[in-house]
Amino acid sequence: MSPDDPEPPDDESRRRRRPGDQEPESIQPSRPETAGDYDDGPDTAEFLPPEIPESELAGLRIPSRGAPVGPRTVVPLEEEPSSLVSRYLFPTEKFRGEWRKHWIHLVKEFLIGAIATFVIGWATGFTAKHDQKVIVSFLLIVWVAVMVYVSWRIADWYFDRFILTNKRIMVVNGMVTRTVGMMPLTRVTDMKYQQSALGRMLNYGTFVVESAGQDQALRRVPTLPNPNELYLRIVEEMYEPEAVEARLAQVPDDPGPDA
Structure with a gap:
C-alpha cells in the first residue's frame, strides 16, 4: 500500500457505526447573507449581485436632460423672443428670457x-x-x-419687458414713447433683490443692480416675478455660461412607441 492511499477505517469506527446508518454529510461552508441565489455547478458557484429596491434607486437616477436631481427646479427658457424684443437683439446674441412686471404693479x-x-x-x-x-x-x-x-x-x-441675454440685461419701457436701457453683464459689479413681506407671499421682488460706471441705465427694476429664479439665471449667466450652454444643449430622449 502506497503512502498516498487513504487509510482504511479502524475497528473502533466500524464498531460505532451500525448497519443501516447513513453516511455523515459533509459540512458546507457558510454563504454570505448578501450573496443571493447561487447556481451550483460541479466546481464553482456563480455570485449574483444583491437586489436593490426601486425606492432606493429613484434618488440616484439622473433625468433624461442630463442635469442631476437637486433642490432647484429650473424653469424652461423661452425658445424665441417676442416680436417686441427681437428687434433689439443682434444676430450673434443668445436670448435667455423676457419677463413682464408682476401684476402687483x-x-x-x-x-x-x-x-x-x-x-x-x-x-x-x-x-x-x-x-x-x-x-x-x-x-x-x-x-x-x-x-x-x-x-x-x-x-x-404689457409692453414693459425685462430681458436677459448672454451679453447683457435690458429694460424696454413705453408703448408710444419707447425707452430701451441696457447694461453689459461684464460691467455688473453687484446685484441683489429685495422682497417685502407681501412680495414673499406673492413671489415678486425689486432688483438693484450696481455697475462699474457712474451713469447707470437701469439700477432699480421693481416688481419682477420669480426673483429667486431670475437672480440665479443672471448669476449663472455671469459666472457659469458653459453650464447654461450644456444644459440647453441637452435634448430629451425620444419616447418609445410604447411610451
Whole structure:
C-alpha cells in the first residue's frame, strides 16, 4: 500500500457505526447573507449581485436632460423672443428670457378704476333723480377719462419687458414713447433683490443692480416675478455660461412607441 492511499477505517469506527446508518454529510461552508441565489455547478458557484429596491434607486437616477436631481427646479427658457424684443437683439446674441412686471404693479390702477366706478356711478344715479342732465354728462366724461387712463397704464405694463441675454440685461419701457436701457453683464459689479413681506407671499421682488460706471441705465427694476429664479439665471449667466450652454444643449430622449 502506497503512502498516498487513504487509510482504511479502524475497528473502533466500524464498531460505532451500525448497519443501516447513513453516511455523515459533509459540512458546507457558510454563504454570505448578501450573496443571493447561487447556481451550483460541479466546481464553482456563480455570485449574483444583491437586489436593490426601486425606492432606493429613484434618488440616484439622473433625468433624461442630463442635469442631476437637486433642490432647484429650473424653469424652461423661452425658445424665441417676442416680436417686441427681437428687434433689439443682434444676430450673434443668445436670448435667455423676457419677463413682464408682476401684476402687483397695477394695483394702484385697479383701485383707481374701481373707486371711480363706484363713486361716479353713485353720483350719476343721484343727479339723474334730480334731472341734472348736464352734471350726469360731465360725470360720464370723467368716468371715461379715468377708464382711458387705467387702460393706458395696463397697456404700458404689457409692453414693459425685462430681458436677459448672454451679453447683457435690458429694460424696454413705453408703448408710444419707447425707452430701451441696457447694461453689459461684464460691467455688473453687484446685484441683489429685495422682497417685502407681501412680495414673499406673492413671489415678486425689486432688483438693484450696481455697475462699474457712474451713469447707470437701469439700477432699480421693481416688481419682477420669480426673483429667486431670475437672480440665479443672471448669476449663472455671469459666472457659469458653459453650464447654461450644456444644459440647453441637452435634448430629451425620444419616447418609445410604447411610451
